[in-house]
Amino acid sequence: MSDTIRVMITEEEVEEKIRSLGEQISRDYEGKSVMLIGILKGASFFMCELAKRITVPVFIDFMSVSSYGNSSKSSGVVRINMDINEPVEGKDIIIVEDIVDTGRTLNYLMELMRGRGANSIKIATLLDKPDRRVVDLIPDYAGFSIPNEFVVGWGMDYAQKYRNLPYVGVVEMEAKDK
Ligand code: IMP
Ligand code: MG
Numbered sequence: 069m070s071d072t073i074r075v076m077i078t079e080e081e082v083e084e085k086i087r088s089l090g091e092q093i094s095r096d097y098e099g100k101s102v103m104l105i106g107i108l109k110g111a112s113f114f115m116c117e118l119a120k121r122i123t124v125p126v127f128i129d130f131m132s133v134s135s136y137g138n139s140s141k142s143s144g145v146v147r148i149n150m151d152i153n154e155p156v157e158g159k160d161i162i163i164v165e166d167i168v169d170t171g172r173t174l175n176y177l178m179e180l181m182r183g184r185g186a187n188s189i190k191i192a193t194l195l196d197k198p199d200r201r202v203v204d205l206i207p208d209y210a211g212f213s214i215p216n217e218f219v220v221g222w223g224m225d226y227a228q229k230y231r232n233l234p235y236v237g238v239v240e241m242e243a244k245d246k
Pocket of ligand 2: 107108109110111166167
């Protein structure tokens with residue numbers, strides 16, 4: 069049994085977009101350095117490509133989080149499975165995500181990093197699903213705004229599969245239910 073995946077955004081389109089996000093970040097952080105904090109596992113592919121396109125000094129770190137219980141009913145409380153190694157106090161950080169959906173995960177992480185004394189906190193995401201937002205959160209750097217469809221590839225998974233697809237695709241519903 070194999071799922072049918074429809075291509076939504078091609079590899080070339082994603083790469084071109086990341087290049088322009090990198091240029092934008094490089095301009096915005098001119099004369100400074102920036103710390104990228106990638107949220108595992110999904111953000112890892114986007115994060116590495118983005119870091120390569122930034123020309124100011126870049127420091128990278130990762131953390132792994134999961135939301136408590138059923139995400140559609142979650143209180144917005146996030147469990148930290150793995151924390152970053154470096155302190156963020158006084159640093160200019162960008163939290164890097166694969167996709168912003170309800171916005172709860174990032175809302176929590178921004179509060180956390182604010183509490184830890186980061187100098188500035190921005191958000192970079194490859195994809196944005198604004199229709200699904202339940203908190204007031206607008207990513208500073210967003211690759212593509214997409215409709216409310218479940219996507220895979222470029223780090224994003226369906227039951228841990230398809231993270232390695234080099235394009236962003238939609239798992240067709242008929243196949244998904246099997
Ligand atoms: P939020 O807290 O609802 O914004 O959760 C965002 C997280 O949900 C992302 O980091 C993804 O891990 C996951 N997610 C949301 N939408 C999708 C999707 O369409 N495909 C794969 N993962 C998704
Ligand atoms: Mg994620």
